[in-house]
Amino acid sequence: MRIAVALGAAVLILGATSRDAFAAQPAREDEAAAPPAQVDPPAAVEPPVAPPAPLEPPSVEPTASRNSEVAWRPSWKRFSTAEYILTGALFAGTAAFVFLGDPDAEPNWRGPILFDKGVRNGLRLSTRDGRRAAQTVGDAFYYGGLAYPFLVDVVAVTLIGHQKPDVAAQMALIDAEAFAITGFLSFLSNATIRRQRPYLRECGAGKPDQGFPACETGGQGEGFFSGHTAIAYTGAALTCSHHAHLPLYGKSGAGGTIACISMLAGATAGGTARLLADKHYATDVLVGAGIGLASGFLVPLLHYRGGNDAAAEASAKPSDLRVMPVPMLSLDGGGMGAVGIF
Numbered sequence: 001m002r003i004a005v006a007l008g009a010a011v012l013i014l015g016a017t018s019r020d021a022f023a024a025q026p027a028r029e030d031e032a033a034a035p036p037a038q039v040d041p042p043a044a045v046e047p048p049v050a051p052p053a054p055l056e057p058p059s060v061e062p063t064a065s066r067n068s069e070v071a072w073r074p075s076w077k078r079f080s081t082a083e084y085i086l087t088g089a090l091f092a093g094t095a096a097f098v099f100l101g102d103p104d105a106e107p108n109w110r111g112p113i114l115f116d117k118g119v120r121n122g123l124r125l126s127t128r129d130g131r132r133a134a135q136t137v138g139d140a141f142y143y144g145g146l147a148y149p150f151l152v153d154v155v156a157v158t159l160i161g162h163q164k165p166d167v168a169a170q171m172a173l174i175d176a177e178a179f180a181i182t183g184f185l186s187f188l189s190n191a192t193i194r195r196q197r198p199y200l201r202e203c204g205a206g207k208p209d210q211g212f213p214a215c216e217t218g219g220q221g222e223g224f225f226s227g228h229t230a231i232a233y234t235g236a237a238l239t240c241s242h243h244a245h246l247p248l249y250g251k252s253g254a255g256g257t258i259a260c261i262s263m264l265a266g267a268t269a270g271g272t273a274r275l276l277a278d279k280h281y282a283t284d285v286l287v288g289a290g291i292g293l294a295s296g297f298l299v300p301l302l303h304y305r306g307g308n309d310a311a312a313e314a315s316a317k318p319s320d321l322r323v324m325p326v327p328m329l330s331l332d333g334g335g336m337g338a339v340g341i342f
Contacts, residue, residue: 070162070246072170077303079173087173090180097187103218107196112281119282120198123275131199134276141270142228145235148263149175153239157248167246170303175238178299182234182292186227195224199278226280226288229271233289236263237296245304267292 072078112120125131150172159168203215240260242248249255271285280288 070158070164070167070248072164072167076170077305079170079177079303083173083177087177087180090177090184094180094183094187097184097191101187101191103222105191105194105221107194107200107221107223109193109195109224111196111201112198113283116198116281116283119275120278123272124198124278125276131277134273135279138228138270138273138277138279141232141266141273145232145263145267145270146179147235149235149238149242153242153248153259158246162248171242171246174242174300174303178234178238178295179231181299182230182295183227185291186225186230186288189225190219190222190227193224194221195281195284196221197223197279198281202278223280224284224287225291226271226274226284228274229267229280229285229288230292230295232267232270233264233292234296235292236260236267237293238300239263241297241300241304245300 125134154168154172154175158164158171197220200215200220240263243253243256243260247253247256249259267289271289274280274285275282
């Protein structure tokens with residue numbers, strides 16, 4: 001368009017210059033001596049038509065798709081009936097492993113692979129108190145990774161702070177599905193693969209330092225993969241995913257970025273603590289981290305992917321009753337509960 005306007009202007013300038021130059025030439029002598037001819041009055045010249053004004057782009061009102069507010073976009077996939085069934089089945093399967101499984105089953109897989117031996121020799125703490133403290137730290141990051149997405153982002157920030165019960169419900173259901181996948185895979189792996197924990201290499205006659213962990217405790221074949229690490233990384237990935245699509249801590253996104261980085265750092269510290277406590281090999285921790293990240297990123301991705309907001313707006317009608325799963329923590333362990341919102 002700019003080239004066409006420039007060419008048009010150049011043509012007009014050249015035309016005007018040529019006309020002025022032709023009018024400025026002197027008249028010939030025979031033309032000067034001749035009597036003036038009858039000249040008809042000039043015809044009326046129509047005023048030039050102004051060029052049309054350039055079209056202005058249509059204004060776009062800010063919507064939730066621009067992260068202007070905490071709102072569930074119509075194009076985002078809501079938690080479906082199939083996901084309710086899947087999540088419930090995964091929790092039921094996990095409960096079956098917990099209550100019906102045999103923690104004293106003989107391990108099928110013993111010993112390190114790849115770089116496990118070198119990492120264990122470099123990180124395993126040499127004292128009982130040190131390993132006990134490392135296990136406590138690992139437990140803290142495990143419970144923190146499980147609780148933070150529910151208690152902070154869902155309940156405190158979204159439900160109470162922003163007063164968005166529908167968004168809070170969708171977030172909580174996504175979190176529950178991701179944790180259900182991670183937890184079920186962890187217990188399934190422990191029940192079928194049954195890798196011996198590394199500290200058991202120090203148990204037996206003539207072995208040093210049998211005080212901690214106790215060689216007689218159950219769960220000796222629950223080495224692969226690290227469930228603590230997987231849960232912590234699932235919580236971190238969920239935190240990052242929610243904050244990437246919703247301005248839970250402000251429109252600038254700085255608060256969400258800090259929360260994401262902090263959760264990832266905490267999950268990494270928790271996985272390292274499991275190595276320091278001699279509860280897992282390095283490959284156990286790495287596989288757990290990978291599974292946790294996959295669950296925590298892929299499940300939200302299935303819901304937050306974009307689409308046609310106008311087409312989905314009619315079907316995006318939240319129900320009057322919303323049920324959100326929340327973690328239930330105690331000194332004896334953890335579980336899942338439910339909170340209804342009217």
